[in-house]
Amino acid sequence: MIKKATEYILSRLFPPVCPFCECVVEGTKSAVCEDCLQQLPFIEAPRCAKCGKALKSVEDGICADCREGVHLFSEGRALWKYEGNVAASILRFKYHDQKNYAPVYAEWMVRCLGDWIRSLQIDLMVPVPVHKKRLKERSYNQAQLLAEEMGRRMDIPVYADLLYRWKNTAPQKNLSAFARMRNLQDAFAVRGDALKNRRVLVIDDIYTTGVTIDAASCALRAHGAQAVYFAALASGGM
Numbered sequence: 001m002i003k004k005a006t007e008y009i010l011s012r013l014f015p016p017v018c019p020f021c022e023c024v025v026e027g028t029k030s031a032v033c034e035d036c037l038q039q040l041p042f043i044e045a046p047r048c049a050k051c052g053k054a055l056k057s058v059e060d061g062i063c064a065d066c067r068e069g070v071h072l073f074s075e076g077r078a079l080w081k082y083e084g085n086v087a088a089s090i091l092r093f094k095y096h097d098q099k100n101y102a103p104v105y106a107e108w109m110v111r112c113l114g115d116w117i118r119s120l121q122i123d124l125m126v127p128v129p130v131h132k133k134r135l136k137e138r139s140y141n142q143a144q145l146l147a148e149e150m151g152r153r154m155d156i157p158v159y160a161d162l163l164y165r166w167k168n169t170a171p172q173k174n175l176s177a178f179a180r181m182r183n184l185q186d187a188f189a190v191r192g193d194a195l196k197n198r199r200v201l202v203i204d205d206i207y208t209t210g211v212t213i214d215a216a217s218c219a220l221r222a223h224g225a226q227a228v229y230f231a232a233l234a235s236g237g238m
């Protein structure tokens with residue numbers, strides 16, 4: 001009773017806000033407004049068999065990016081295309097303290113990618129880490145928040161400290177694909193030996209060319225991971 005009343009008062013004081021358009025959504029559990037639900041750019045088949053990006057036709061098999069280079073992960077998928085309201089929402093989640101988006105995102109990740117993740121027989125989830133210097137400035141790692149919410153819903157353990165960045169690399173945003181690769185070379189390291197023969201799902205917010213996931217996969221596999229997959233909120237952009 002008290003819990004219900006507290007919940008009611010809190011929902012009046014801080015009504016749930018749609019993470020995509022920031023309008024107040026009263027009485028909806030998902031916290032995504034109807035308009036956004038209709039327009040969210042979900043990635044559907046045909047998708048790249050390697051990185052999961054949307055393809056124009058099923059005959060293409062894999063995308064141009066994946067055809068060009070060899071990836072170190074087995075396979076990956078993203079939920080949405082990185083564009084419009086989704087892109088703006090993820091930037092608020094990442095840089096503007098909107099930690100409360102994590103459960104909403106996780107709900108959709110599990111709803112849409114849960115069956116695929118279960119089919120991979122994942123033993124543990126690992127969020128893409130940020131360097132401790134940047135963590136201090138930002139106070140949280142958005143990928144870790146997302147991984148923890150997903151792990152709780154899927155009953156898969158999340159190892160947030162296992163993979164870490166020991167090089168504080170320059171932000172990737174404005175670099176070319178080659179410069180990204182150079183930038184991230186040896187950026188990640190692994191603590192402990194929990195990875196031996198384990199199947200790992202790396203969680204990140206945005207997948208672009210795959211350089212970050214490749215660098216993380218390299219470190220994870222060097223420490224015994226049997227297979228590395230990734231799941232991201234969105235993919236696309238450069």
Ligand SMILES: [Zn+2]
Nearest residue numbers: 018021033036
């Ligand atoms: Zn909305």
Ligand SMILES: [Zn+2]
Nearest residue numbers: 048051063066
């Ligand atoms: Zn691809």
